[in-house]
Amino acid sequence: MNILTCEKVTKVYGSGENRVTALDGIDLTVDKGEFVAIVGASGSGKSTLLHILGSVDKPTSGTVTIDGTDLSRLNQTQAAIFRRRKVGLIYQFYNLIPTLTVRKNILMPLSLDKKKPNKEYLEKIAGSLGISDKFEALPNQLSGGQQQRVAIARSLIYRPALLLADEPTGNLDQKNSREIMDMLKLSNRNLEQTIVLITHDEKVALEADRIITIEDGRIQKDERREVKKLS
């Protein structure tokens, strides 16, 4: 079952001599429960694609449908609410809200909808991410690895249709990178969470069961892999 469909997605910045085509007719489908890695060199258009998938940016042409919603039809407010409920975004630099505690950061998407959290689910996520004892800390009191775990927990709290991760290990050491990737894989396997991960690191990409290579705004390669199951 398709959770994400991109049809002829094009994104153009500037005009005239300054015209840059960041994405050039991208066609892409992702099934529910897939773990997709998008790789490409710097400036290849992978981050632009991620922003469009996250309803942060709009394509110049083409359509993006996530879980049955056509993103191009959403206005600013609808896009924000869609982001809150359907997409979990994870960034290289965590983007936690520095003035809120870990607990409140994680629950932020629910709080915006004035929804009460499912305590068991919250504890399950926090427990599996190893941050149960950090609930009352502020982000700046945590290490980079811990902050990224909080960001993952926040992205999962609404059980989104799609989890988008932009270089989630780019700012972490090897050990923490390994752990973060294991956690993403765990959520993919155990919660059947669809994940689209952007990276320029081939080792990280190899953890995914599908690798899409982008070059000059076009998909160059799309290969499915058989990945060893986590115990």
Added chain:
Amino acid sequence: MAMWKDYSSGYIKNNRSSGMAVVVAAFISALLLSLLCGEFYNLWKYEIERIEREEGSWQSRITGELSEEAIAYIQNYASVREVTVNEKEADLYFLDRRDVLTDTPRIAEALGIAPEAVSYHYGLLAMYLIRSPQDTAPRLVFPLFIVITGLACISLIIIIHNSFAVSMNARIHQFGIFSSIGATPKQIRACLVQEAAVLCAAPVLAGDLLGIFMGWGLVQLTNVLLGSSVPGRHEAVFGYHPLVFLLTLSLTVVTIWISAWLPAARLSRLTPLEAIRNTGELQLKRRKNSPVLAFFSGVEGELAGNALKAQRKALRTATLSLVVSSLAFTLMQCFFTLSGISTRETYFERYQNVWDIMVTVRDAEVDSFEEAEEIRNLSGVASAVVYQKAMAKTILTEDQISEDMKAFGGFVHASGNDVVQTDSGWMVNAPVIIMDDVSFLAYCERIGATPSVTGAVIRNRIRDVTNPDFRHPEETSYLREQSAGEDATSILRQSGNEAVTAEIPVLAYTEEVPVLREEYATLDYYELVHFIPASLWREIRDQVGGCEGEMYIRILGKADAQPADLAALQDAAVQIVSAKYTAESENRVQEYESNRKMMQGMMAIFGGFCLLLAVIGIGNVFSNTLGFVRQRKREFARYMSVGMTLAEIRKMFCIEALVIAGRPILITVPMAVLAMWYMLKMSYLEVGIFLAEAPYIPIAVFLLAVLGTVALAYYLGWRNVRKINLAEALRDDTMM
């Protein structure tokens, strides 16, 4: 200089709005300091003019007869500019005032004049900072100026350095990059201070010039308000000196330089790593909660509360100045209203049907004053009384005192100054009010006493001294009723020589007093007031004595008299009296008007200061909100990335603005209520009377203006924030 050329000039050009708070702070500092220096200069100038008018402009004086040779010697003395000789005095004026204290003794010595014959005009010399150890008077004008100016500078530094800090801290990250590529702390500091200098140059000049203009306005206002009302005051002429401008400019520059240097020095000490890591983003060091805001406004309230806590330093200037200005404005309004009610009740209203014109006649005696009838016959006069006061003593025995007075303790509460116990009884003060015979007879008729110019009427009232409420005193009879009678007498004793007495018949003991501009038993509750006619005083004046040098004429105009009629009546009465005597006159309606104008003027001046203080805070809020896109872009991008809508961010903005503008209101209202409760309690004024006239409108306008300008600042900030392109913000490589 290279950094300035390559970076700062461009930064200032492209970020005009971020420097706005600095510009506002510099302008207001310059304005306040210029106003202060200008007013001090004019105060100093006025004081010199006053001294010269009242005491002369001489610098030193030699008393005694001087020969022509001696005068010629003084005149030819090198440092002497001029010598003027009166009957037995020679006044010396020196070319340079600083020579007065050294050369006058030399001259005296050369002429063989004793040092005791030499005196100096210490008051005048002190105005030029020429002090002698022999002059022990405090002469506080200059010390006061130094203290006030010093306090003003320190207060301004405390208030405005935050504006510089906010503007500079927003760029820590950029300076971290400079530092990482080799800019020294000194270069960074210099760059920041240069930027401050460029930003502040124009506002400082404008503030200083406007301060001079406002100083001129203040002197004119003072002349209008006080010109003719205050006895002995001469019209002030505004003056200014280039040195005052230089002093003002130097003070302003030093104040602003310190304010800019403090945050610049702090910033330049950061290591490149610290600076680059610092994104200028709002952070909390410790976990904070905003339970109230979260309860009322959900997650937006919590985020707004935390953001305000994180901005606490940046908003310190705003918080401080808005709270202080709102509180000061509210208290000032309430205080002036209270004072106005009090003055009106205790003065203008009390005397509304008592007097319209009061003439004070110097060196006159009521028993020989012949113009009373002429004044009474002036057209427009409803009644006129000529009276004079004298102070005597009398002795009261235990038997004479009423039961009511005994009930509150008799003389137990009296101080030794007012009441003295003697062998024959209690010696109390007996003020004697001597009225012209015609008025006294009319008074007797009014109170039902047998009209006669041979006896006295005694005020038989005493207040319950155990009740401190001066506004609503409880009065009772002082003396027993049976003390009054046809053969009753009172023995008045000469004050200071109580053995000398005069026994006078008592026509009546009464509660009713004649219609005069007098209050009785206000300081000494135990005084026994005697009203007597001028004819009787003529007979007893030698025994009683103690007569005041001033005599009063109370004139009440007709009920329909207009202010112009009263002014004409005043002139006519003064003209009659001035033929023989020196007289001063007051006009109640004019006095009321002057008092009202003076109150309004003072309220305008204080209100202006409160407004200036508030403007500093508002400037700080504006600088903060206009810097939102730069400072809080990441914060908002984060909110949006997790699904916060623009409407929710707008709600957060509204909460922030409400808290900033609401805090002064929340602090001001209870504190003002508390302060007014205390003031009302102390002044014994009824709460209802105050509430009926309480200055709700000006206070509401001030507080709403604060709220409105804060809301405008946030609206402008919001307008910029809503244009943030989320994708661009998230692409920003400084996102950490």
